[in-house]
Amino acid sequence: MATISWKSLWERSCAGTLPTYRILVPDSVSENVRNVWRARSYRVDATEPGTQLVTAGMSRNLIRSRVKFAAATTAGAIATGIAALPTVLISVFDSVPEGGVITTGIIGTISAAGAGYTGWKYRKDPRRLDRKAKESASAAEWITPERLGWVPGLTKGQDTDEQRLFHLTVVTAQKIARTRAWTHPIMQDHVSRVDLDHAVASIGRRLVELVEIRAELEQMRQTNINAGGGTPADPSTDKQIVAYLRQLTRAFSSMVDRVLALNAYYERLRKLDQQLLMLDQTERSREIGSRVLDVISRTADDENADWRLQELNIEAEAHAESINELLRELTVTAEGFDDLDELDSKIARAQKQVDEQLGLNRAGEQLGQNREQRHLS
Structure with missing residues (x-):
């Protein structure tokens, strides 16, 4: 009956x-990982309507603050290198120009400050997965x-x-x-x-x-x-x-x-x-x-x-x-x-x-x- x-x-x-x-088994990941996924607007609760999508990005840090940190660091390094290049070339044939060193130092300081700020923002980002969290996220169990x-299938489905x-x-x-x-x-x-x-x-x-x-x-x-x-x-x-x-x-x-x-x-x-x-x-x-x-x-x-x-x-x-x-x-x-x-x-x-x-x-x-x-x- x-x-x-x-x-x-x-x-x-x-x-x-x-x-x-796609139902996540709560015990298969840490609560920290679930909080990170919620901050990224991923569906992790069985009672939420719609379909839960399991993507490769769930166990990585594909977030805006990381992109900003990488962009600021790269741009700063390029700018410092460009500013230092004339000074290096002149110093090969003549004495080191004092103004070029000062300019390079100023640009390098600005670049380091920008990289430090964006790096701090990335580290404090609630959507960031640390090393332990990445291991836990990769071992998540989905039903x-x-x-x-x-x-699935029209003829051989079961x-x-x-x-x-x-x-x-x-x-x-x-x-x-x-x-x-x-x-x-x-x-x-x-x-x-x-x-x-x-x-x-x-x-x-x-x-x-x-x-x-x-x-x-x-x-x-x-x-x-x-x-x-x-x-x-x-x-x-x-x-x-x-x-x-x-x-x-x-x-x-x-x-x-x-x-x-x-x-x-x-x-x-x-x-x-x-x-x-x-x-x-x-x-x-x-x-x-x-x-x-x-x-x-x-x-x-x-x-x-x-x-x-x-x-x-x-x-x-x-x-x-x-x-x-x-x-x-x-x-x-x-x-x-x-x-x-x-x-x-x-x-x-x-x-x-x-x-x-x-x-x-x-x-x-x-x-x-x-x-x-x-x-x-």
Whole structure:
């Protein structure tokens, strides 16, 4: 039932669009590098709309202050050289002219000052990557559709459930960031506790691991079948691989639950949007009602005006209570997709079992080869 639910959500939100996301794993680079990229107006957050472009310039210093420093240094060196050239030529045949030395010194001082100023500006530029930052930037990990098994093409293209699920995750997170409630002052403390970028990147990383482990298991299974000429050469190994694949399916179901929880969080934010809009309208009506009551009190006596204002106050309190209840529900819902420790342990156990099985298979093949060699000898 859960699988049908998430696939219907994917068909409704993502089926008509190509997966063009590039999601940065926050833990793969330092916070300093992320700040530099933000200063360069690069998109590094999963919740930002549009496509993240990964360029070679992200790990280099292609910035204006560097160009100014290089231009000032080069121009200063050329100017100093041109000023010093007549003095050098004259000094070869005659004594060194005092005026030429002074002129060269003045131009050299100006050039050094210009190079020093532009160099200081370049060093203090928030868009500059130092040596450590360059190493961190070059090792940045990006989650792409290709890593999740997506192959473009009209005839030979292919897709995976992992890619579709993550595509739905990215789209849902961007919808959350675009809601009115997400940027409303009343959500300031709550938003600081829910790291959407980390949640999206963590789901993507887990799905990439699932794809990689499944590919290894399928390769082992195919090798076992080929060795037996169409049937598994080692039935016990084949059964073990099937058991591992079943565990990975359960892990994928756990990821589906988290993505559905993320979508439920989005639906609650939409409800909160409506409540906030109604509250704003009620607050505005109450403000206008106060002004009306003030005008009436200064012009004529109207007993009903005071009662109408009280009704507006009661309505505003009802909206505020509904909003508080929705905030409590959001806190509970966020726990459904913000905690990945259990899934991490499942995948780690599955990976360990796969590695152990690979080691046993290699040991068995080596033992078989040794027996054949002894038999031949």
